[in-house]
Amino acid sequence: MAKPVVAIVGRPNVGKSTLFNRIVGGRVAIVESRPGVTRDRLYQDAEWAGRSFVLVDTGGLDFQESGTIIDGIHRQVEQAITESDVILFVVDARAGLNPNDAEIATVIRRSGKPAIIVANKVENFDYKTDAFDFYRLGLGDPIPISAAEGLNTGDLLDRLVALLPDNNDVEYPPDVIRIAVIGRPNVGKSSIVNAILGEERVIVSDIPGTTRDAVDTPFQLEEKHYVIIDTAGIRRRSRIEMPTERYSVIRALRAVDKCDVVLMMLDAPLGVTEQDKRIAGYAHEAGRAVVLVVNKWDLIEKDDRTMDSYTEEIRRELGFMRYAPVIFISALTGRRVPKVLELVEFVAEQHAARVATRDLNNLFKEAIMQSPPPTDKTRRLKILYVVQGGIKPPRFIIFVNDPKLMHFSYLRYLENQVRSAYGFEGTPIRFTLRKRTRDMV
Numbered sequence: 025m026a027k028p029v030v031a032i033v034g035r036p037n038v039g040k041s042t043l044f045n046r047i048v049g050g051r052v053a054i055v056e057s058r059p060g061v062t063r064d065r066l067y068q069d070a071e072w073a074g075r076s077f078v079l080v081d082t083g084g085l086d087f088q089e090s091g092t093i094i095d096g097i098h099r100q101v102e103q104a105i106t107e108s109d110v111i112l113f114v115v116d117a118r119a120g121l122n123p124n125d126a127e128i129a130t131v132i133r134r135s136g137k138p139a140i141i142v143a144n145k146v147e148n149f150d151y152k153t154d155a156f157d158f159y160r161l162g163l164g165d166p167i168p169i170s171a172a173e174g175l176n177t178g179d180l181l182d183r184l185v186a187l188l189p190d191n192n193d194v195e196y197p198p199d200v201i202r203i204a205v206i207g208r209p210n211v212g213k214s215s216i217v218n219a220i221l222g223e224e225r226v227i228v229s230d231i232p233g234t235t236r237d238a239v240d241t242p243f244q245l246e247e248k249h250y251v252i253i254d255t256a257g258i259r260r261r262s263r264i265e266m267p268t269e270r271y272s273v274i275r276a277l278r279a280v281d282k283c284d285v286v287l288m289m290l291d292a293p294l295g296v297t298e299q300d301k302r303i304a305g306y307a308h309e310a311g312r313a314v315v316l317v318v319n320k321w322d323l324i325e326k327d328d329r330t331m332d333s334y335t336e337e338i339r340r341e342l343g344f345m346r347y348a349p350v351i352f353i354s355a356l357t358g359r360r361v362p363k364v365l366e367l368v369e370f371v372a373e374q375h376a377a378r379v380a381t382r383d384l385n386n387l388f389k390e391a392i393m394q395s396p397p398p399t400d401k402t403r404r405l406k407i408l409y410v411v412q413g414g415i416k417p418p419r420f421i422i423f424v425n426d427p428k429l430m431h432f433s434y435l436r437y438l439e440n441q442v443r444s445a446y447g448f449e450g451t452p453i454r455f456t457l458r459k460r461t462r463d464m465v
Contacts, residue, residue: 027069027281028077028188031104033132034114035124039144043114043171044068044081047181067277067306072181075188078277080104102131110187111139112180113161117168118145121157129161138187141166142180149176196251200242201372204253204279206307207289208299212319215355216289217241217252220365245365253279280306284375284416285313285368285450292320292334292352296341304342311417313375313451314348315367322354347443349450371450376415379446384410384420391441397434405429408460419454427457 032040048068070079082104105111111132115125132139143155146168155166167183169176196202205213221243241252280286286307290300307314316338324330335350342348349367353360388410397405406425413421420442424430439453 027278028075028109029080029107029277030070030077030110030112030184030188031080031082031108032112032114033082033105033128034142035116035122035128038114038116038119039171040114041081043112043142043144043169043177044079046171046174046177047072047079069309073185075185077109077185077188078281080108105131105135105137108137109189110184111135111137112142112184113139113163114142114144114171115158115166116145117143117155117158118147121160125158125161129163132163139163140180140183140187143168144171146170146175196242197249200249200251201285201368202251202253202283203285203287203368204276204283204307204312205287205289206276206279206303208291208297208303211289211291212355213289216287216317216319216353216361216364219355219358219361220252248365248369250365250368253283276303277306280310280312283312285315285372287315287317287364287368288348290316290318290338292318292324296338301342304345308345308452311452311454313371313417314345315364315371315450316342316345316348316350317364318350318352319355321352322357322359347449347451347453367450374448375417375451377418377446377448378415379412379418379442381411384412387441387445388438391438395434395437397429398431400429403429405431405434413456417452417454418448419456421456421458423458423460425460427459430457 032044034040048070067078067080070077113128113132116122141155141158141161141163143158143166146155147170149168155168158166167176167180169180171177205217207213221241243250243252288300288304288307290296304314304316318334318338324334331352334352338350339346349371351360351363351367353364355361388407392407397407399405403426407422408425409423411421411423413419422430422438435455439455442448442453
């Protein structure tokens with residue numbers, strides 16, 4: 025289910041990142057008194073009163089300045105406003121109404137999106153006069169808060185969740201594999217979708233209730249049913265008006281939330297960039313099956329070591345995603361594109377695989393015999409019982425005598441043993457530690 029998206033916007037240095045960190049519960053964004061620090065959108069899952077949403081932090085909007093970086097920030101923030109479901113418009117109550125606030129309010133009103141004016145840095149909540157000026161922005165009642173102290177943020181979140189939209193995702197049968205194609209601009213997302221849908225053996229379905237030309241494209245290949253979830257405004261061939269359409273990270277986040285398998289597109293001539301790591305990281309944290317698709321392979325001069333060298337470099341740069349298979353293609357020429365769907369089907373099976381409890385515990389017994397758990401002073405970790413708790417991604421519950429004794433390196437060793445025995449290629453694995461008092465292994 026795709027989570028609603030909430031964008032935090034405002035001019036520089038009003039406390040947007042402080043509010044972001046307050047809501048998500050940690051220091052994720054860079055907080056610094058100097059304006060312009062948050063130049064890229066940051067996003068994080070958040071929850072309040074049982075409602076989950078994706079919170080997006082943005083760079084500060086200053087319409088009085090210009091320049092390449094400033095213009096880029098403006099485009100990102102305006103895009104965040106366009107793609108979000110609810111907007112938190114942060115203003116500085118101590119400084120009062122600013123001409124930039126009025127400009128930003130105009131952009132928000134033009135978007136038609138629900139918005140809350142967040143009057144930050146309020147010091148005296150007995151008298152709300154600090155927030156009065158912001159009624160002039162025409163966006164409803166301002167709510168006074170102190171993000172730094174966490175004052176009144178609960179009331180803000182209560183109002184926020186009341187504005188979140190209900191889920192209206194299309195429900196597909198359980199045998200349908202939902203594919204999200206994600207990646208940076210101009211990496212070939214539209215090209216690979218069109219190459220897949222252009223296959224002579226592919227039948228594009230006409231399922232009522234789906235938005236095929238903008239969001240979801242159901243299709244059938246032989247006896248298999250798929251849905252490609254659009255992250256690039258992809259149209260079917262007859263409706264493509266531009267070779268590339270405007271990229272949106274927020275669309276990618278929505279698509280990842282809705283899918284089973286992610287096709288993470290990489291640009292062969294450019295290699296893995298920081299933006300690639302951010303986008304891939306979201307898919308990993310969301311627990312989705314992943315195929316790393318290296319596009320534009322036809323542009324690379326190759327020898328008998330080129331593919332191996334590229335794979336090694338990808339493994340280094342995306343070390344958290346070593347489980348994901350890598351395929352090298354040219355969406356333009358169609359070379360190896362048919363193999364992509366074969367990998368999609370394979371990792372989808374791995375994503376939903378189950379291991380019998382008996383076999384799982386036998387594997388852990390052997391792993392413990394080969395490499396016993398480390399000790400902490402006089403205490404040793406005891407693994408008592410293991411059971412698979414779920415799929416998509418595979419989740420394993422490990423019952424131990426004391427979860428605090430589990431070192432991350434030993435947990436990684438156990439994961440490697442599980443992968444060596446059962447594969448789980450293309451999917452992350454989740455482990456949960458629980459305390460038990462009696463030996464069961």
